[in-house]
Each structure stands twice: as structure tokens, then as C-alpha cells.
Amino acid sequence: xxxxxxxxxxxxxxxxxxxxxxxxxxxxxxxxxxxxxxxxxxxxxxxxxxxxxxxxxxxxxxxxxxxxxxxxxxxxxxxxxxxxxxxxxxxxxxxxxxxxxxxxxxxxxxxxxxxxxxxxxxxxxxxxxxxxxxxxxxxxxxxxxxxxxxxxxxxxxxxxxxxxxxxxxxxxxxxxxxxxxxxxxxxxxxxxxxx
Numbered sequence: 001x002x003x004x005x006x007x008x009x010x011x012x013x014x015x016x017x018x019x020x021x022x023x024x025x026x027x028x029x030x031x032x033x034x035x036x037x038x039x040x041x042x043x044x045x046x047x048x049x050x051x052x053x054x055x056x057x058x059x060x061x062x063x064x065x066x067x068x069x070x071x072x073x074x075x076x077x078x079x080x081x082x083x084x085x086x087x088x089x090x091x092x093x094x095x096x097x098x099x100x101x102x103x104x105x106x107x108x109x110x111x112x113x114x115x116x117x118x119x120x121x122x123x124x125x126x127x128x129x130x131x132x133x134x135x136x137x138x139x140x141x142x143x144x145x146x147x148x149x150x151x152x153x154x155x156x157x158x159x160x161x162x163x164x165x166x167x168x169x170x171x172x173x174x175x176x177x178x179x180x181x182x183x184x185x186x187x188x189x190x191x192x193x194x195x
Contacts, residue, residue, distance in 0.1 A: 001051035006146075006164045009048060013038040020183035024073075025122045027170035030180055032188055033147050035118035039076040049080035052144055052163040056114070060142050060159065061085060065111040068092060068140075070099060070129040077146055078116040085114070092132045099132035109137030117145035120162065121170060123154035130156065 010016040015037035021029050039045040053061070064087055069078025071093035082089025090107075092099040107113065115130050120143075130140045140158050148154065148162035149170065171180065 001048075001163070003164050006048065006051075009044055010034075010038050013041065013044060017188060020180050020185045022185040022187045023121055023170060025124060025170070026173070027121065028173060028176055028180060028185060029149075029168055029170050031166075031168045033119060033149075033166075034188055035073060035077065035146055038146075039080070039118070045076060045080045046083070048146060048163060049077060050084050052146065052161065053081060053084035055161045055163065056142060056144060060114075063112045063141060064114050066090060066107060066138070067114045067116050068101075068107070068129065068133050069116045070125050073118040074116055074129075077118045081114065081116045081144065089116075092129050099129050101132070101136065107133065107136040107138035111138040112141045113138045115140050115143040115156075115158070117143070119147040119149055120145045120154055120156075120160075121149040123150065123156050126154075126156050130158070 010033055015034040017032040017034060021032040023029055064085060066087055067078050067082045067089040069075055069091045071091045075091050078091060079089045090105040092101055113133050115126060117126050120126055126143060133140050142159045143156045144161040146163050148165040149168055151167040152165050
């Protein structure tokens with residue numbers, strides 16, 4: 001699947017947005033890929049995640065025991081990746097501010113895990129999820145995401161496989177270009193932060 005094929009899927013789902021967006025990282029951007037919207041169609045989700053699963057080298061895929069995603073954004077992507085790889089999919093969530101496994105999910109010491117995200121911008125949530133996973137004694141051996149907004153700059157400490165890398169500039173709130181500063185910010189993602 002080419003980058004244009006991936007973007008076509010986002011466009012078909014009306015999930016490629018333009019405006020002034022407040023990202024979960026606190027940064028601002030003029031473009032936003034609404035992964036929840038692109039994944040709401042099961043056939044589209046299977047196509048995209050299936051293509052992503054094929055990008056993960058066979059030697060890593062064969063070692064994986066589980067997929068773990070951060071809630072909320074990574075849940076559907078993680079579940080589809082579990083289906084594509086034929087392994088269990090779980091998620092970590094933040095009941096009190098830090099990620100942890102709940103709902104009866106368990107990882108055994110030594111299990112090999114793929115940490116699966118929808119979008120990676122700064123990598124903060126991904127790294128926090130990896131810490132939570134490794135506290136169980138399991139080992140994150142790779143990470144994957146539908147979208148890498150860092151354009152390949154993020155370091156998660158493990159091999160990282162995105163379906164698409166985008167060079168979409170992100171700005172701190174006090175360094176906005178004039179065209180973005182003139183538009184009120186919108187928070188389209190799952191974690192509320194004040195504008």
C-alpha cells in the first residue's frame with residue numbers, strides 16, 4: 001500500500017481534516033488524521049492494518065505473543081493488528097494518570113509484545129505505554145502505528161513501523177504561524193486539553 005493509497009483511505013472516510021488542531025501532545029497543527037473515523041469501517045480497518053502488519057519483518061512477527069495499545073486511540077488499531085497477526089490484543093489505560101493493564105488483561109514475564117498506536121507525534125504516550133507493559137515483565141520488541149507524524153524523528157527505544165510517515169509541521173502554542181493563530185483551535189482527538 002503506497003502513501004497515496006493510505007491517504008485515499010483517509011479521504012474516503014472524511015478523516016483527513018484541515019484547520020487549526022490541538023494535538024494530544026499539546027502541540028498545534030494545520031492537518032489532522034482522524035484515525036478513529038478511518039477505522040470505523042471494519043473492511044477499511046482490516047485493509048490498513050493488514051498492510052501495516054506486512055511491514056513488520058517476519059522475524060519480529062514470528063516472535064510476538066501479544067499486541068498492547070494505549071487507550072483510547074490505539075484500541076481499534078491494536079485489535080485489528082491482533083487479528084492480522086493471529087495473537088491476543090489488549091490495551092493499557094490511565095485510570096489515575098499513568099498507564100496500566102486492567103480488565104483482567106495479563107502479560108507473562110518474557111512475553112514478546114508489539115505496542116500498537118494509531119498516531120505517533122512526539123512519542124510520549126507510546127513510551128509511557130511501553131513502560132507500563134514492561135512493568136509486567138513482558139518485553140516490547142517493536143512498535144507500530146498507522147501514522148507517524150514525526151516524519152521519522154521519534155525514538156521509541158524499539159524498532160518502529162508506521163504505515164505512513166507524514167511531514168506535517170507541529171507548533172507550540174506560543175510559536176504559531178499567523179494563518180494558524182487567526183483560527184480558533186479545535187480538539188478532535190480523544191483526550192481533552194484546554195485550548
